[in-house]
Amino acid sequence: MAQADFPFQDRFRDHPTLGFVDWSLRGIGQVVFQNNPLSGLIILLALFFNSWIYGTICILGVVVATATAIVLKADKGLIRDGLFGFNGALVGLALVAFTSADFRTGAVPSVAMTVYIVFAAAMTTVAFSTIATLLGPHKVAALTSPFVLVGWLFLFAVLKFAAIEAGPLAKPVSPDQYDAAIAYALPTWYMGIGNAIGQIFFQDNWIAGYLIVIGIAVNSRISAGMALIGAAGAALVAVVFGGPEGAIRDGLFGYNAALTAIAVGGFFLVLTWRSFLYTLFGIVVTTWLWASVAIFLKPIGMPVLTSTFVLVTWLLLIGQYGFKALVPVPPAEATNPEDNLRRYKAATR
Amino acid sequence: MAQADFPFQDRFRDHPTLGFVDWSLRGIGQVVFQNNPLSGLIILLALFFNSWIYGTICILGVVVATATAIVLKADKGLIRDGLFGFNGALVGLALVAFTSADFRTGAVPSVAMTVYIVFAAAMTTVAFSTIATLLGPHKVAALTSPFVLVGWLFLFAVLKFAAIEAGPLAKPVSPDQYDAAIAYALPTWYMGIGNAIGQIFFQDNWIAGYLIVIGIAVNSRISAGMALIGAAGAALVAVVFGGPEGAIRDGLFGYNAALTAIAVGGFFLVLTWRSFLYTLFGIVVTTWLWASVAIFLKPIGMPVLTSTFVLVTWLLLIGQYGFKALVPVPPAEATNPEDNLRRYKAATR
């Protein structure tokens, strides 16, 4: 087959030696639904731009999770699409972020902590396989639920083993930990939107957030647009309902909503004006419920992670199979929003 | 087709203009499993008898949820049976009840709160579709689980947005918030039973409770009897085990048990002496576990809603598919206890 026959971004997917690098980079891209090594590479650079520690941990997480899948002889197609890697990357980032004195840059983990991260990343591979199996009949993806489940479970235990130095969860995790008196201003918006995208990867850096948007746009402009709409919509909802300025500027209201927007807005539903309204509805609900889950979890000192995104998106996507107004794309066929739209138009012409 | 060919209560079910009113009234009736607009109307009047605010909110909730189902092109049969409406009515009532200074009469919601209720009611439609899809293979109904899920999620967030005035959750939500020293008396019983039925709709009014029983009896005397047996049984169990008098008189021990009794006693299981004993078992367990869930949720200030009913009834109904001693009625065929019994007798004769 001539090289021109398949897209540029897939040239290393089946490469005997560089394949593993390709799958790992796709794994990073899959956090934001982009099955493209170039997207993964740009996102990884955005992490390094913020902190070399987070960049390195991201590589560790995705490599361990992908390698575990290979050792356990998981489905090759899923491995090559990076689907075993993204939860490993996230759980590594989360464990470092919430045990470091400085949330922004992270701290180099101890040996015990590194062993712990390796096991947690490997466990996301097992959890992904389990959740994907359970959800199979319902034609909906696992999303980041393996990361949320394993992340919560491993974060709790961290607090009690003497050999692992637990940080003070220095980062606020709930809206009521912010000063309610600060007025909204221009930075609330442009920093809030960038930070929301950054927070998906635990990056408290709004410039890194916009770099991640570029990484998404390389593969899908619709997804990149949706990420921005989700983050901006969440900031708007929070402002209208009087959410604390600090939490909005830090992007806390928006990182779940941005993911909901990417998933529902074109990726798992064909983008039509109806599904666009459904996406806006999802953004509003995700924003409110992020606050809800944050308040629920605060007494036990646990961060929300991307649980609200997972919950709302599952409800929107499983529920829509009962609604004829929307056009679903089964997970196995969801490539990217532009392709979904092209195939739908071809089929209905 | 001559009018006499179908039951009186179904005359407006397919009416082009009055249909929506019919479906909405059925939606109110479906809270207590009565697919009958007249039942819904009587229950609605019982709410207005207690408080015009609750009556109006009930209409808002059921209309929004039903309209959402229509806009999203959900199954027409389900819409016409009122099955998309009842969770919307409940979530509207709950959001007003738990954010009002006076639980008994409720308070007129602000504009922000009204927007919030509309989104919550619309979300119950999505959640109903999702849960019904997930439960489909197990031949068991969603019950009020969409309301419980959406209610919990939306109640939490309320507490943190400045634009929404959150009440102090003035109403006790757990048995240990009552004085344990008060002696049981006659009103413990007749008010307790009436209040338990009223609490299903958040009505702290025992007369409204008995009016609701009349609304149920219009469609099914077995269901009305079961509601009373459930509420009375719960009061008895609570008295025998020394539950606080105030909680019993307020009907808190009984509203979940009354729903379990209606669901298991004749509606989803053919009423036989075996299923009657199974229902009594369910009433006792639901009563205890209401206290359990209340104590579990109290530290986070969240009300039980009808979660105990949902949990125990799911266990009793899914579990019974493994037991030959009971005769199940699949959700799609469950019309009312009298019909279920008639069909079963015809089939076994």
Next chain:
Amino acid sequence: MAQADFPFQDRFRDHPTLGFVDWSLRGIGQVVFQNNPLSGLIILLALFFNSWIYGTICILGVVVATATAIVLKADKGLIRDGLFGFNGALVGLALVAFTSADFRTGAVPSVAMTVYIVFAAAMTTVAFSTIATLLGPHKVAALTSPFVLVGWLFLFAVLKFAAIEAGPLAKPVSPDQYDAAIAYALPTWYMGIGNAIGQIFFQDNWIAGYLIVIGIAVNSRISAGMALIGAAGAALVAVVFGGPEGAIRDGLFGYNAALTAIAVGGFFLVLTWRSFLYTLFGIVVTTWLWASVAIFLKPIGMPVLTSTFVLVTWLLLIGQYGFKALVPVPPAEATNPEDNLRRYKAATR
């Protein structure tokens, strides 16, 4: 059929009068996956060795749960394998253990408490049927999840009924309730391992723990070995990561890990070197996550029970259906590790 045609331990399985005793003893054995009345008898004697109260309660629980299954006409094969009994035994033991002033010996329950235990044990039968039905398509067993669910629900309610005397949960339930300064010593190991096996049955007695290992070994030496490896591995992980000595010696880190080891190590997966490594991985994760769940539940004063074992084992066993490196044994065919291995070798020869 000549008596020699079937194994010695099955001689009373279909006996008209002694059958019920056989099924109940198997029920006790099934807590540790041993479908053998002799195993059950030895374990029961180990309980009596520690405390006649616990021994008696164990009999009450298993008898009520098994009898409930018979009354409800559940599947005879499952009843005769003791599968309806083991959750009833555990819930009875848990309710006595956590409401007694002295955790070690337990206290004779009051009449109200006894009624309560009977209902809880009966409810495990309903919950077992429900969970087994829900898990059926995923070819994984309910494990002790009915016990965990019913145990948690019934333990909460206990605290609030005046007629039931609730103990002070005198037993520590979380690692942070222990003194972190005590040094590890030889008894940390041999008492910790024995206690871990004992804690499966709420026996705070390391000798009883080793007697239980003998009960397991009568039916399967692999399972007995796995129980010891699981308990010892958990102690090792806890020591390496600096867990408190008291919690390790009391066997708290190990009882979930011991169960994970038995389930994954040969029982539901054919024992190969690959599945052995997978089991070691499961032991490490279960140990950490026990601490995690303990810390999560401590604020509400609820013990972990065997929830960590259930969660991790479900993830490992459902997940592995996506991995070709392991050889699953469907629950219906899982007899004991030795048989599984023999059949696998015969099939691959």
